[in-house]
Amino acid sequence: MDTRTIGLVGxxxxxxxxxxxxxxxxxxTVGNWPGVTIERKEGYIKxxxxxxxxxxxxxxxxxxxxxxxxxxxxxxxDTHPDLIINIIDATALERSLYLTTQLAELNSDVIVxxxxxxxxxxNGITIDTEKLSxxxxxxxxxxxxxxxQGIDQLIKTIRENKYLRNSHLKIYxxxxxxxxxxxxxxxxxxxxxxxxxxxxxxxxxxxDPYFHALSNSSTESEVKxxxxxxxxxxxxxxxxxxxxxxxxxxxxxxxxKEMPESLTDKLDKVFLNKWAAIPLFILIMAFVYFLxxxxxxxxxxxxxxxxxxGSESISILQWEIPFSFKGLGPFLGEKILQAGGSVWAADxxxxxxxxxVASVINFLPQLIVLxxxxxxxxASGYMNRIAFFLDKIFKKFGLSGKSIIPFIVGSGCSxxxxxxxxxxxxxxxxxxxxxxxxxxxxxxxxxIIALLSSVIFxxxxxxxxxxxxxxxxxxxxxxxxxxKHLRKNQEETSFISELPxxxxxxxxxxxxxxxxxxxxxxxxxxxxxxxxxFFVWVLTRFNWAWQYVGPTTMDPSASNDGSNIGASMLAxxxxxxxxxxxxxxxxxxxxxxxxxxxxxxIAKEQVxxxxxxxxxxDILAGFPFFSGNHFAAYSFICFNLFSVPCFGALxxxxxxxxxxxxxxxxxxxxxxxxxxxxxxxGLIGWSAxxxxxxxxxxxxxxxxxxxxxxxxxxxxxxxxLLLVLAVIFFSFIRPRLSRNKAACGCGEEGHSKGARLLKDxxxxxEKAAKKNSEKCPNCDKK
Amino acid sequence: xxxxxxxxxxLNLKAGDYGHLSDLKRGQKAIVIDFHNDNAALRRxxxxxxxxKGVVVEVKKIAPLGDPVDIKLRGYELALRRIDMMGIDIQxxxxxxxx
Numbered sequence: 010m011d012t013r014t015i016g017l018v019g020x021x022x023x024x025x026x027x028x029x030x031x032x033x034x035x036x037x038t039v040g041n042w043p044g045v046t047i048e049r050k051e052g053y054i055k056x057x058x059x060x061x062x063x064x065x066x067x068x069x070x071x072x073x074x075x076x077x078x079x080x081x082x083x084x085x086x087d088t089h090p091d092l093i094i095n096i097i098d099a100t101a102l103e104r105s106l107y108l109t110t111q112l113a114e115l116n117s118d119v120i121v122x123x124x125x126x127x128x129x130x131x132n133g134i135t136i137d138t139e140k141l142s143x144x145x146x147x148x149x150x151x152x153x154x155x156x157x158q159g160i161d162q163l164i165k166t167i168r169e170n171k172y173l174r175n176s177h178l179k180i181y182x183x184x185x186x187x188x189x190x191x192x193x194x195x196x197x198x199x200x201x202x203x204x205x206x207x208x209x210x211x212x213x214x215x216x217d218p219y220f221h222a223l224s225n226s227s228t229e230s231e232v233k234x235x236x237x238x239x240x241x242x243x244x245x246x247x248x249x250x251x252x253x254x255x256x257x258x259x260x261x262x263x264x265x266k267e268m269p270e271s272l273t274d275k276l277d278k279v280f281l282n283k284w285a286a287i288p289l290f291i292l293i294m295a296f297v298y299f300l301x302x303x304x305x306x307x308x309x310x311x312x313x314x315x316x317x318x319g320s321e322s323i324s325i326l327q328w329e330i331p332f333s334f335k336g337l338g339p340f341l342g343e344k345i346l347q348a349g350g351s352v353w354a355a356d357x358x359x360x361x362x363x364x365x366v367a368s369v370i371n372f373l374p375q376l377i378v379l380x381x382x383x384x385x386x387x388a389s390g391y392m393n394r395i396a397f398f399l400d401k402i403f404k405k406f407g408l409s410g411k412s413i414i415p416f417i418v419g420s421g422c423s424x425x426x427x428x429x430x431x432x433x434x435x436x437x438x439x440x441x442x443x444x445x446x447x448x449x450x451x452x453x454x455x456x457i458i459a460l461l462s463s464v465i466f467x468x469x470x471x472x473x474x475x476x477x478x479x480x481x482x483x484x485x486x487x488x489x490x491x492x493k494h495l496r497k498n499q500e501e502t503s504f505i506s507e508l509p510x511x512x513x514x515x516x517x518x519x520x521x522x523x524x525x526x527x528x529x530x531x532x533x534x535x536x537x538x539x540x541x542x543f544f545v546w547v548l549t550r551f552n553w554a555w556q557y558v559g560p561t562t563m564d565p566s567a568s569n570d571g572s573n574i575g576a577s578m579l580a581x582x583x584x585x586x587x588x589x590x591x592x593x594x595x596x597x598x599x600x601x602x603x604x605x606x607x608x609x610x611i612a613k614e615q616v617x618x619x620x621x622x623x624x625x626x627d628i629l630a631g632f633p634f635f636s637g638n639h640f641a642a643y644s645f646i647c648f649n650l651f652s653v654p655c656f657g658a659l660x661x662x663x664x665x666x667x668x669x670x671x672x673x674x675x676x677x678x679x680x681x682x683x684x685x686x687x688x689x690x691g692l693i694g695w696s697a698x699x700x701x702x703x704x705x706x707x708x709x710x711x712x713x714x715x716x717x718x719x720x721x722x723x724x725x726x727x728x729x730l731l732l733v734l735a736v737i738f739f740s741f742i743r744p745r746l747s748r749n750k751a752a753c754g755c756g757e758e759g760h761s762k763g764a765r766l767l768k769d770x771x772x773x774x775e776k777a778a779k780k781n782s783e784k785c786p787n788c789d790k791k
Numbered sequence: 792x793x794x795x796x797x798x799x800x801x802l803n804l805k806a807g808d809y810g811h812l813s814d815l816k817r818g819q820k821a822i823v824i825d826f827h828n829d830n831a832a833l834r835r836x837x838x839x840x841x842x843x844k845g846v847v848v849e850v851k852k853i854a855p856l857g858d859p860v861d862i863k864l865r866g867y868e869l870a871l872r873r874i875d876m877m878g879i880d881i882q883x884x885x886x887x888x889x890x
Contacts, residue, residue, distance in 0.1 A: 070839035074832065101867035104841050241844070245826075248838035252846070252865075265866075277852055286855040397870050401856040404872075410859070503833050503875045505840065508852075508861050508868040 014061050015054070015167065016084060018112060019096035020105055021067030022509050024124045026050075027518075028096055028154040029064040032164065054164060063090070069104065071111045071208075072217065077431045086205060089117055092167065095147075096122045096154070100132050100510075102263055106145075106255040110180050113147065114208040118175045120148045122163060127153040133266035140262040148172035155515060177207055180254045184238070185246060188231055189214055196223060215244045273390075273510040280391065286398045293391075295475050297382040302459050303471030306375040310459070313374070317367030318626045338363035338626065342563050355563050357546055360625040365542025368621035368628070369534045369614045372456040376530060379452065380523040383421050388514030392417065393506060400504050406486045407493030409433050410504055412442040416482065419449040421526060423658035426451070427665055435502040441492055443665045444675040445485045447654035448682075450477055452530065453613035457649050460617055460628065461642040464635050477646060484651065484682060491736050533614065541608065541615050545622045548579035560625070574623070579604050591703055592722045593648060593687040595641030595694030597634040598703040606648055612655045640694025648687035653679045685729045688722045806885040812848065812862070813876035820849040821881035828878035841865045842879060 017032075019025050029035070033052035054060040065084050066077040073079040085093070095112050097105040112119050123138060142149040150166060152159030166172050179186055193210035212220040214232055232243050239246050280289060311323035312332075319336025322329050342359035346352070386392060392414055400410025411433045419426025426446040433439040450458055458477050462470035550559035558577050560570035574580060583600025590603045605619040617628065624631020635642040653659065653676055663672045695701075804810045804819070815821055823846050828834045841864055842848070851868060852861035859872045 072835055072839065074836055098867075101865065103865040104867055107839070107841065244835060245838060245843070249843045252841060252843050274851070281852050281855060283855045393870075397859060397861065398854045398856065400870075400872070401854060401858045501830060501833075501874075503830075503836075504859050504870065504872045505833075505836055505875075506870045508870050 012059055012061050013091040014063060014088065016088075016090040016093045016117070017062060017064050017096060018081060018085065018093050018108070019067060019124075020069055020098060020101070020108060022507060023067060023096050023098040023105065024154040025064055025067060025096050027515075028094075028122065028124065028152070028160075029062060030518075031154050031157055031160050033062055054167065056164070056168070060167060062094075068108065070108060075431060075434050085112070085115060085117075086208070089115070089205070091117065092172075093117050093119045094122050094163075094167075095119050096124050099123050099125045099129050099136060099151075100134065102134075102136070102259050103252065103255050106258065107251055109145065109147070110178070110251045110254060111208070113145070113175060113178055114211060115205050116175070116207070118172060120150065120163070120166065120172050121145065122159075123149055123151045124154050126151045126158060127156050132271075133268040135264050137262040141258065142173070144258045144261060146173060146176040146178050178254075181247070181250045184235060185214075185250060188235060191231075192228055195225075195228070199223065211247060215247050271510070276511050277394070280394055281398060286394075290395060290398075291479075293386075294478060297379065297386075298471045298475040298478065300382065301375040301378040301471075302455070302462065302474045303469070305378045306372070306459055306470070307463075307468075309374040310371050313371045314367065317363055317370075338367070346563060352561055352563055353550065353557050353559055356550065356559050356625075357543075359563070360560075361546030361550075361622055362539065362542055364621045364626045365545065365618040366534055366539055368617045369456060369538050370531070372459060373527065373530065375459065376452050376455060377523055377527055379455070380421060380526045381519060383417070384519040384522045385514050386417065388512065388519060390509045390511045393508055396504075396506060397508060403486075403489075404502075404504075406489040407438065408441060408445075408486075408489050409435065409438045409502060411506065412438065412445075415442050415446045416449050416485065419446045419451060420478070421452055423447045423449070423451045423654050424661045427658060427661040430665060434505075435500070437496070437500065438502060440666055440671055441489055443662055444671070444678065445488060447658050447662070447679070448481045448485050448488075448651055450474075450481060450650055451613070451654075451658075452526070453533075453655065454650055456614060456617045457609075458646050461635060461646050464629060465639045465642050473643075477650060480647075481650060484686070487733065487736075488678060488682070491732070494736050533612065537612050538614055538618050541611060542618055542622055545579065545608070545619050549574045549577045549623055551578060552576045553578055553581065570625075572625075575600075579623075590691075592695060592719050593644050593684070593691040594634065595638040595644065595691045596698055596701055596703050597638070597641060598705045599632065599634065602632060602634075602645060606645065606652070609649050610653055610655070613649060616649055638694045638698065640690055640697060644687040644690035644694065647690055648683050650683070651679060651686055652683035681729070685726055689726055689730075692722070692726075804883045806883050808883045810881060810883065811877050812871075812879040812881050813860070813873045815850045815881070815883070817850050817853055820847060820884040822847055822884055823879055823881055825880040826878055827880065828875070833875060834878075837875075837879070840869055847884065848881070 017025050017029055029050065029052065032054050034055050035050075035052045050064040052062050052064075054062050063084065065081040068078045068081045071082050071085060073082045084090070093112055093115070095109050097109065099105075109119070109121060121141075123136065123141075129136065136151075138149050138151050148166065148171075150159055150163050152163055154160070181189060189210050192213050193206050196206040196209055196213070209220055209223060213224050213228065216224070216232070235246065236242055241249065280286060282289075308325055311320070311325065314320065315323050315332055315334045315336060317337050319334055319339045321331070321333055323332045324330070338359040341363065342355040345355040345358060395413050395417070396410040398410075399413050403410050403412055412430070414432060415426045415430045418429045423446055426449065427443050430439050430442040430446060433442050455474075458474050459470060462473035462477075464470075465473050550557060552558050558573045560572035562570050564570075580600050583604040586607070587598050587600045587603040590606075591598055594602055601620065601623040605616050605623065608615045608619045620628045620632060629636055635645065654662070659676075662675060666672050666675065802814065804814055804816075809824075810821075812821070812823070823842060823844055825844065826834060826837070826842075828837070846864055848862045848864045850860060851863045854860070854870075857873075859870045860876060861868050861870045862876075863869075
């Protein structure tokens with residue numbers, strides 16, 4: 010049986026992915042911000058393998074602006090699908106039908122799926138579907154992707170081929186239409202049907218550079234003549250007449266009632282309030298961290314730790330509750346010894362594999378809460394508001410307001426975060442966003458942060474976790490600022506974004522997303538972390554001669570378990586590298602912390618897992634300097650937060666950046682930040698101890714090597730700090746000084762803000778005047 | 792035709808006045824009469840989003856820091872930066888209270 014290809018095309022945020030899921034029974038990610046879908050997805054329509062449905066990124070037009078929109082254009086033009094389902098947001102009929110007029114010019118049949126039928130009434134809109142269908146010459150089916158209304162009818166229509174064939178409507182005014190038909194006639198000789206001659210004709214008329222080769226001089230002069238009649242350029246004429254056509258249709262088949270202020274407007278009075286917007290954003294993020302790391306984390310993490318590693322008592326919030334439990338690890342360890350197994354086998358199971366994996370699984374409950382909060386925020390429509398009110402700040406730093414979306418998505422996982430950077434139109438802003446997104450604490454970094462936060466601020470660890478999130482944003486902005494100043498040509502960028510209505514998120518999709526992310530987290534713990542734990546155990550329990558150096562007794566009451574893992578292979582490597590990290594760990598020489606931090610390059614979860622294996626289960630007891638020196642703990646967090654992300658994120662970054670040079674620069678920036686920032690914080694911690702000499706084996710108390718390490722760090726840090734200060738000075742202080750001088754001179758509108766606006770305005774005017782001088786000779790109509 | 796090019800930023804526009812989209816206050820409605828934008832991609836994008844000659848726009852929301860601005864047109868809401876709105880010429884229709 011032949012497989013027919015069916016495209017799902019529509020505006021951003023029109024509900025394509027929800028409809029895709031409803032039609033195929035699959036489960037793709039849904040959100041309420043434009044641009045959730047960034048790559049095309051394929052699936053079979055329910056009830057057979059004969060109808061292949063392709064979900065495409067949302068577009069407003071077939072002239073694309075961003076990379077993911079080009080995907081859609083390429084799909085529509087080059088694969089010529091048998092049928093296009095054009096999903097339409099019924100509450101924004103005109104803008105949606107504008108795209109329909111373009112799709113109708115393709116050589117594919119089009120079915121219009123009128124979505125959001127369920128909320129039309131509450132918006133005071135009525136649409137005559139039959140009339141709309143006859144005016145468009147296309148089959149129109151009223152659906153609600155969310156509630157499932159009309160979906161069966163849509164599938165039935167497709168299966169039974171009972172839809173109108175594309176009759177290629179006449180959209181334009183007579184003279185324009187005549188010219189386009191004329192161009193089409195010419196093109197018919199050159200293009201096959203498959204190349205959409207009708208669509209190409211319009212593009213030739215518009216002088217689309219992509220179709221330039223098809224144009225000729227006689228066409229050009231005729232188009233010029235039409236432009237003179239309309240006093241607009243060709244592009245504008247086409248857009249204008251498409252919208253005229255659509256407006257006419259709308260007035261004939263649609264009525265709108267004046268509605269009282271909508272809920273969205275009421276909510277925006279609060280969430281976009283001049284004074285409350287940014288504090289509310291901070292409060293919302295604080296609430297997310299309080300709920301996940303604070304409340305759920307403290308309720309569950311000790312308990313889960315007890316299940317795996319055993320305990321006498323567990324602490325919940327500030328209270329200590331007696332809870333005597335043997336724990337899976339010690340239980341299995343004991344069984345192995347009873348069965349006559351050797352100590353190393355018990356140690357492998359108890360302190361290697363179970364402790365390694367448990368240290369990661371421990372954080373699952375708080376991650377589930379974090380995932381849910383993020384899914385809720387994404388589906389509610391609040392994401393675009395954040396982009397909206399942060400745009401002005403982000404613009405100053407050379408980023409777009411839309412960059413905040415990757416930064417929030419990235420708090421789940423950097424990979425989708427990096428990919429969602431595609432919604433940023435400008436290439437420079439987009440690349441910068443891609444490089445900076447991995448700085449955001451992702452779910453794999455959360456275990457490190459949550460673990461050490463509770464040490465730094467017992468009972469209020471979530472406050473520290475939150476501070477880490479905002480520190481990450483500060484470092485992101487600072488890096489963006491430096492990047493902005495390293496580049497000379499400042500191109501004009503713009504911010505064009507729809508503000509969708511607020512929606513109460515579909516709980517089904519929100520929980521599905523949580524489920525998917527949770528499953529993938531458990532999978533990683535069961536595979537990558539499990540295998541890594543094994544290798545870490547081997548490398549820390551054997552020396553270079555493959556002699557066992559691990560514990561010789563598993564009795565927890567023994568004062569000395571007889572282990573000498575300081576002689577192990579990993580310790581051997583770590584002891585060399587640890588010199589570099591003496592300042593970063595607050596003047597402590599720790600090979601265990603060093604090798605663990607470096608394992609973050611494979612997967613960030615591996616950091617706690619490795620600490621746990623090296624410490625033999627109890628991390629805080631094995632690494633007392635974390636509790637002894639809070640700066641050392643914070644610096645350990647920072648090193649892992651800003652260091653090179655895991656392999657998965659690196660691959661995503663490389664793909665999205667598409668340039669080896671940019672990729673190498675990105676890694677350099679990350680290494681520089683992680684090392685210098687953690688050294689800076691560590692040095693503060695070291696100074697707090699009165700520059701205590703670290704204990705280094707074999708060097709005695711007069712170790713010379715750490716001094717060298719410190720000096721190197723000191724020099725490096727001074728350079729970084731000077732650079733940062735210079736950038737801050739050049740971008741904020743100096744322009745303000747010179748601006749104020751200029752403003753005083755002209756004396757027009759006071760000093761700072763008014764004058765600045767006026768200056769911007771004049772610049773825009775000059776540019777416009779240059780452009781306009783030849784076009785409109787008689788301007789002064791007023 | 793573009794009319795208000797030589798004007799400085801005008802505040803307190805009244806019904807019937809000419810100005811730029813960026814001059815409107817919250818709640819004011821206006822009709823778009825022309826563009827004078829020299830960025831072809833931006834212009835194309837704005838056209839596709841429905842900002843064509845003769846369309847009625849209303850300033851609905853202004854970001855807390857004064858930029859960008861959210862305008863309502865053709866039944867939906869669109870956020871734009873002020874600098875881009877300066878390139879759009881309008882004639883004020885009044886505000887939603889009929890002033």
